[in-house]
């Protein structure tokens with residue numbers, strides 16, 4: 001598997017480029033900003049991007065969506081419960097950030113859906129809490145956790161649609177049930193593993 005992590009934009013968001021070594025097909029997770037950097041990496045990796053998957057619709061994860069979509073022609077996939085806020089973007093008003101209006105999604109995701117990129121297989125986990133339609137993508141021994149779980153931290157729940165009890169429920173029932181050696185690639189900050197977080201994440205202690 002090809003995996004490239006790019007830290008983009010003022011919020012230091014992780015944009016992941018994932019590709020199949022054999023088929024050279026790829027997906028982009030959370031094109032948050034700096035479209036030209038993302039696209040030049042895609043070119044260097046010689047990938048044909050099939051999907052752009054959004055872990056959720058917050059501005060710091062979709063700022064480069066329009067340009068990346070236009071350049072790659074890939075399908076844009078987001079959870080059903082997040083599609084409306086992708087178009088409305090309440091947070092861009094709240095934080096006073098302007099950015100190109102995102103295109104409507106091509107695919108509405110729900111829990112259990114598959115995203116296949118060549119020989120790579122990922123499953124959509126609906127993990128509400130940070131926002132109503134947050135997803136994680138699980139497959140190939142790794143999980144892309146968006147803003148649900150971070151290295152020694154968890155997503156904030158004080159933004160519109162956030163819920164602390166939902167977030168904790170998502171983390172405990174969907175993520176902490178995974179094997180310890182599952183590598184976690186979060187929406188911000190360094191990667192970690194489920195085992196490391198189970199042992200040391202201060203937000204997950206009783």
Ligand SMILES: [Zn+2]
Nearest residue numbers: 056058130147
């Ligand atoms: Zn967020």
Ligand SMILES: [Zn+2]
Nearest residue numbers: 058060147187
């Ligand atoms: Zn974020």
